[in-house]
Amino acid sequence: MxxxxxxxxxxxxAGGGAAAWRLATLGHRVTVIEAGPVFDPALDYxxxxxxxxxxxxxxxxxxxxxxxxxxxPLTQETADIRSWNAQNGPYVTGDRRQSFGYHxxxxxxxxxxxxTGEAHRMHPRSLRMASDFGVAADWPxxxxxxxxxxxxAEATVGVAGPDEDRRCxxxxxxxxxxxxxxxxxxxxxxxxxxxxxxxxxxxxxxxSSPTEDRPNCNHCGGCLRGCPLTDKGSxxxxxxxxxxxxxxxxxxxxxxxxxxxxxxxxxTGVLVASRQGQQVLTAGVVIxxxxxxxxPRLLLNSADAHSPxxxxxxxxxxxxxxxxxxxTTSSALHPERLGSHRGLPVDWVSWDWNxxxxxxxxxxxxxxxxxxxxxxxxxxxAYATRVVPGWGRAHKRAMRESFGRxxxxxxxxxxxxxxxxxxxxxxxxDPHGLPVPRIHSYLDDMAIARLRFMTETCRAILSAAGCxxxxxxxSSVDAFSSTHxxxxxxxxxxxxxxxxxxxxxxxxxxxxxxxxxSLFPSSGGGESPGLTIQALALxxxxxxxxxx
Amino acid sequence: MTSGKMSxxxxxxxxxxxxxxIAHAPQAEAQSRILTEMLATVVDVIVPGDETPAASDxxxxxxxxxxxxxxxxxxxxxxxxxxxxxxxxxxxxxxPFLQLSMDRKEALFALAFxxxxxxxxxxxxxxxxxxxxxxxxxDARAWGGLGFDQPIQPAGYPDHQxxxx
Ligand SMILES: Cc1cc2nc3c(=O)[nH]c(=O)nc-3n(C[C@H](O)[C@H](O)[C@H](O)COP(=O)(O)OP(=O)(O)OC[C@H]3O[C@@H](n4cnc5c(N)ncnc54)[C@H](O)[C@@H]3O)c2cc1C
Ligand code: SF4
Numbered sequence: 285m286x287x288x289x290x291x292x293x294x295x296x297x298a299g300g301g302a303a304a305w306r307l308a309t310l311g312h313r314v315t316v317i318e319a320g321p322v323f324d325p326a327l328d329y330x331x332x333x334x335x336x337x338x339x340x341x342x343x344x345x346x347x348x349x350x351x352x353x354x355x356x357p358l359t360q361e362t363a364d365i366r367s368w369n370a371q372n373g374p375y376v377t378g379d380r381r382q383s384f385g386y387h388x389x390x391x392x393x394x395x396x397x398x399x400t401g402e403a404h405r406m407h408p409r410s411l412r413m414a415s416d417f418g419v420a421a422d423w424p425x426x427x428x429x430x431x432x433x434x435x436x437a438e439a440t441v442g443v444a445g446p447d448e449d450r451r452c453x454x455x456x457x458x459x460x461x462x463x464x465x466x467x468x469x470x471x472x473x474x475x476x477x478x479x480x481x482x483x484x485x486x487x488x489x490x491x492s493s494p495t496e497d498r499p500n501c502n503h504c505g506g507c508l509r510g511c512p513l514t515d516k517g518s519x520x521x522x523x524x525x526x527x528x529x530x531x532x533x534x535x536x537x538x539x540x541x542x543x544x545x546x547x548x549x550x551x552t553g554v555l556v557a558s559r560q561g562q563q564v565l566t567a568g569v570v571i572x573x574x575x576x577x578x579x580p581r582l583l584l585n586s587a588d589a590h591s592p593x594x595x596x597x598x599x600x601x602x603x604x605x606x607x608x609x610x611x612t613t614s615s616a617l618h619p620e621r622l623g624s625h626r627g628l629p630v631d632w633v634s635w636d637w638n639x640x641x642x643x644x645x646x647x648x649x650x651x652x653x654x655x656x657x658x659x660x661x662x663x664x665x666a667y668a669t670r671v672v673p674g675w676g677r678a679h680k681r682a683m684r685e686s687f688g689r690x691x692x693x694x695x696x697x698x699x700x701x702x703x704x705x706x707x708x709x710x711x712x713x714d715p716h717g718l719p720v721p722r723i724h725s726y727l728d729d730m731a732i733a734r735l736r737f738m739t740e741t742c743r744a745i746l747s748a749a750g751c752x753x754x755x756x757x758x759s760s761v762d763a764f765s766s767t768h769x770x771x772x773x774x775x776x777x778x779x780x781x782x783x784x785x786x787x788x789x790x791x792x793x794x795x796x797x798x799x800x801x802s803l804f805p806s807s808g809g810g811e812s813p814g815l816t817i818q819a820l821a822l823x824x825x826x827x828x829x830x831x832x
Numbered sequence: 833m834t835s836g837k838m839s840x841x842x843x844x845x846x847x848x849x850x851x852x853x854i855a856h857a858p859q860a861e862a863q864s865r866i867l868t869e870m871l872a873t874v875v876d877v878i879v880p881g882d883e884t885p886a887a888s889d890x891x892x893x894x895x896x897x898x899x900x901x902x903x904x905x906x907x908x909x910x911x912x913x914x915x916x917x918x919x920x921x922x923x924x925x926x927x928p929f930l931q932l933s934m935d936r937k938e939a940l941f942a943l944a945f946x947x948x949x950x951x952x953x954x955x956x957x958x959x960x961x962x963x964x965x966x967x968x969x970x971d972a973r974a975w976g977g978l979g980f981d982q983p984i985q986p987a988g989y990p991d992h993q994x995x996x997x
Binding site for chain 1: 877878879880882884938941945949961962965966968969970971972974975977978979980983984985986987988989990991992993994995996
């Protein structure tokens with residue numbers, strides 16, 4: 285019996301969208317199922333309303349279920365680098381690390397809908413963490429093997445980047461000219477220079493010049509709330525729009541994969557739920573791209589007589605090696621009016637500590653960049669509630685004196701696998717009766733040392749930029765708050781210690797490919813993962829077509 | 833990382849406190865009118881009028897009451913917090929809160945704000961301060977003098993490279 289769907293992609297984020305685009309543009313019919321709804325940029329991202337200062341909009345079904353296992357106790361050694369606000373006190377008041385959530389969007393385009401558009405390649409040396417540093421696992425390919433796919437991804441989403449990229453070799457220039465820095469970002473960049481470090485214009489999937497179907501950015505800074513103009517290269521307005529335009533790609537929102545089915549030899553289809561009820565979609569090839577939390581959950585929930593420990597879990601690695609965002613931010617007021625609410629969220633980046641051995645005494649790198657938007661300090665409401673203390677006339681006066689003077693800086697660092705960091709199935713079930721994923725996160729001494737370096741460097745940059753005392757800090761040291769998640773279906777060369785081969789194909793089930801951040805053997809030193817997820821998906825599809 | 837989230841958690845923890853009921857309000861309707869009037873006064877303590885409107889001119893107290901209806905336990909926090917202010921006004925000054933001078937109203941609100949972190953008056957004052965400021969600064973009429981005069985779209989910031997005007 286032939287399958288209803290030649291290629292069935294589960295999940296429409298960075299990985300699923302890129303895979304579907306590659307298939308459709310190479311002439312294949314592909315169906316994408318997406319658990320979440322469609323977001324309409326013009327209608328849903330209300331940045332032209334007076335109450336624009338809101339988080340990314342929620343719609344029915346636009347977040348996925350998960351829970352977080354109790355996190356580790358906090359120790360006195362981290363007391364000076366925890367999350368706090370001068371007015372509100374400590375963000376974490378208990379004696380354990382606390383969850384602030386796995387930040388994601390369930391919707392057509394996945395988490396790219398609220399991303400800031402950073403489009404980074406991996407540092408070449410960060411792909412060899414096991415061989416060179418004895419931690420994590422090596423990537424089963426080198427930088428050169430990924431280079432053409434990073435370039436293809438950059439061209440497809442429209443990345444604007446600097447003329448000279450000091451960190452990563454390139455086969456050609458960025459497709460678009462880099463964005464100019466905002467006035468406030470330049471002041472912050474001078475702080476980095478004063479420390480003897482360098483910065484460069486960030487590579488961003490944000491158009492600096494218009495294309496046929498998308499305008500250029502007007503630097504409103506609202507990317508995290510959804511870009512109404514569509515100049516931001518989220519997956520819905522790039523890969524998926526182009527894939528659908530071929531006439532060979534169907535995107536089905538509100539359709540959730542519950543279980544992947546096999547006949548013992550091959551994957552045969554997917555049990556899905558939608559408003560129409562449950563049904564099985566048969567498929568020739570299944571591409572799983574649900575993100576690093578939901579992909580292992582789906583595989584574990586697909587256990588059957590042929591795979592009693594979960595689908596693709598012959599190595600026991602499904603759900604293991606969970607890596608998360610390691611983040612610190614520090615914010616302070618600058619004495620001058622900077623208009624720091626204006627401009628792109630992260631227009632420059634300092635990669636000086638990005639190499640795996642760049643932080644003294646620590647394995648695993650990090651990077652720094654402006655964070656006024658990421659700290660959500662770009663509007664009057666944030667100033668009124670988090671920056672300016674008190675109330676009454678004095679508060680109003682201080683608002684007028686302070687607005688536009690906040691500088692904020694973020695460090696993002698390497699997260700390394702640890703046996704205690706993983707995804708398991710929870711006792712809690714979803715409305716279909718299936719266990720939700722449970723996140724276990726643990727920071728070891730090395731992670732805490734890296735976070736300490738990041739916080740101290742953030743403070744030093746603000747001070748060198750001329751800021752007054754820090755008024756707010758946020759740190760993964762006491763807050764699990766993950767925007768980047770990786771590693772839970774690690775790719776590798778051997779079926780003994782990895783879930784897939786170097787192309788994301790299950791070692792056992794050759795017509796099942798994984799195409800999301802769960803493939804990452806290591807996280808990199810703070811690089812944003814979206815572009816690499818896309819590159820892996822594009823490369824995986826090419827291999828799938830060459831070697832069916 | 834939003835202060836809204838933080839204050840919600842603190843608030844929930846504080847609900848074990850003994851309720852303080854507003855005295856001398858025989859009818860539910862009259863009580864609700866007094867609460868609304870008191871809340872209007874409290875939001876004006878938080879955001880008084882000057883070149884830009886006072887909070888009550890923008891109906892912030894009404895918005896808070898609407899918002900409270902959608903959040904479990906919030907209506908109780910409002911009435912108990914306002915009850916605490918009323919009781920202190922009568923104990924300290926022998927007058928209902930609404931009849932105090934503005935200075936005394938401000939001083940009582942400050943007393944509530946500076947109370948012990950998990951206490952009813954503190955949780956009430958903190959929550960109302962944050963929510964009143966949030967609602968107020970979500971209104972374009974509040975933005976005069978900030979150097980920010982319109983939502984971030986559709987114009988964006990074509991001047992983002994320049995020093996602020
Ligand atoms: C605030 C924020 C800012 C960020 N900024 C950047 C940035 O600037 N640059 C960058 O590169 N990255 C950024 N990221 C991270 C980036 O968005 C993610 O790493 C990336 O989108 C992950 O892609 P993915 O394909 O692995 O998963 P996702 O984007 O999570 O996509 C998975 C999709 O699968 C769907 N799905 C899940 N389970 C099922 C199921 N059972 N059935 C059907 N569908 C399912 C989900 O609904 C979702 O749409 C940011 C993230 C956040 C939260
Ligand atoms: S800054 Fe540019 S990319 Fe971001 S939301 Fe505004 S217009 Fe869109």
